[in-house]
Amino acid sequence: MASKDEKNLAAVLKKIDSMAEPERSLVQRTHEVIMDAAPELKPRIWYGMPAYALSASTPALITLRNDERVNLAFTEKVELVPAGGNDGMLMPAAWFFDSIDEATEKRIAEIIRRAIS
Template sequence: MKDSKKPARKTTGINEPAEAFTAEERAAMKERAKEVKASARRLSRAEKAAEEEAAVVAKIAEMPEPDRVLAERLHAIAKETAPDLAPRLWYGMPAYAKEGKIVFFFQAAQKFNTRYATLGFSDKANLDDGAMWPAAYALTGLTPAAEAQIAALVKKAVS
């Protein structure tokens, strides 16, 4: 007699599509693709810089409160502290670049349905301090002390 055991039926849903990215993440990736396509247009450096800053200002204006207030202040701090940084959109959010490389960025809380907005720094930021240092900060509001701390971080990041 042959043993005719059947393999156990898998209940992990292998044939069901896994949601690898959230709807918000997919939207951010689509925005990034648009940004890359727009930056590939042939414009003079000054025209491109003006267009990218206008896009950042427009994106900030679209944000709901309180994210808009935070983004407006961060934009002002960036312009005052590091005027050589180029504002541009990065995954649909305001970011600031040096020599084409993102140094820091703002991520609105409502963009990814999070509890707080984020100020993040890339590996291009000169913030290295020993074996470990923060690369992102949660923002729930901006006090004068917090603004001074952000200005100091931005200044150090571009040094």
């Protein structure tokens, strides 16, 4: 019998597989970057899209949405920090992208590590 974590991962992979190209490849690679950056995260479906939490029974910290654009976002469960500088009290919480390269992968990994630290 599959564990809850295995079932949740299967659901996330099924959701990604159901997406049309080119978003499917983009979301699949982003999922891989997230899991490489923080293998302790548990993928699951959250409001119909892939998401990542610290356990199967805790709220999602990060969502990976594919609406009109691919969106990596923090949920309200992440400790958000004001950006400072020109952005003052605004708190970075979402990033939109339509392609992924090595620099973007590195930045996504940094974002993920910050979310769980």
